[in-house]
Amino acid sequence: MQFNIVPEAWRAMGLTTLALLVLTALVFDLRQRRIPNTLVLLALGAGLFINLIGPQTWQSGASLLTLYPSALGIKGALLGALTGLAFFLPFYLLRAMGAGDVKLMAGIGSFVGPATAIDVALFILVTGGVLAVVRMVWVRKTQLVLFNVATALGQWVPGSVARFDPATQSADRMPYGVAMASGLLAYGAWIFSGHAPLVNF
16 A cells, blocks of 8 residues: 655655654653553554555665655564564663663664664664763762673673672663664764665665
C-alpha cells in the first residue's frame, strides 16, 4: 500500500512524529526514570505506519534519515526495529541500560530501518558516553564511578568474586533518554550537513 505523498512532505511528517515520541520519552525518563511500554508500542506502530504509507525508491540504504528519503515498507521497518532491539539488548543484559531504553531503540529502528538504526545507536552510545563523563565530573564522583566500572568489568573475569548491582551500587544515574534524544539529534545534524552514513547496506 502506498499513498501519493511527496517525499519531502513524508519525511517532514515522519521526522516530526519521531521527534515528538522521543521527546515524550525523554520527559517520562526525566520525571519518572522510566519509559512507558504504551509509548514504546506507539513508537513502533507509528514507525510501521510511516514506512507503509511513504514513497519507496528502493535505493540501497535509503530511509527516513538519509539525504534522499525512502519508505522501507513493513519488512524494512520490522528489520529496523529488530536491529535496534538487538543492538542495545547486550547493554540491558549487562544491566547498563534499562529495558525501556532498549525498547525505545526498537521503536526508533522501526522509523529508520536496519542500517540507519545501527548508525543512530552508535551516535547514541558516543553521546551517552560524553554526557556521562561530563555528569561524572560535574557531580564530583569520578573516583566512585571509576571504581564501580572496574568492579563491573571485574565480575566478568573467570574466578572473580566481584559483584556489581547497578540498581543499588550506582554512584549516579543519568536518565538515558537524554542520550537517546541527543544522539538522534546529533545523527540528524551529521546526515543533513552532508556527511555519509557510517553504515550502509
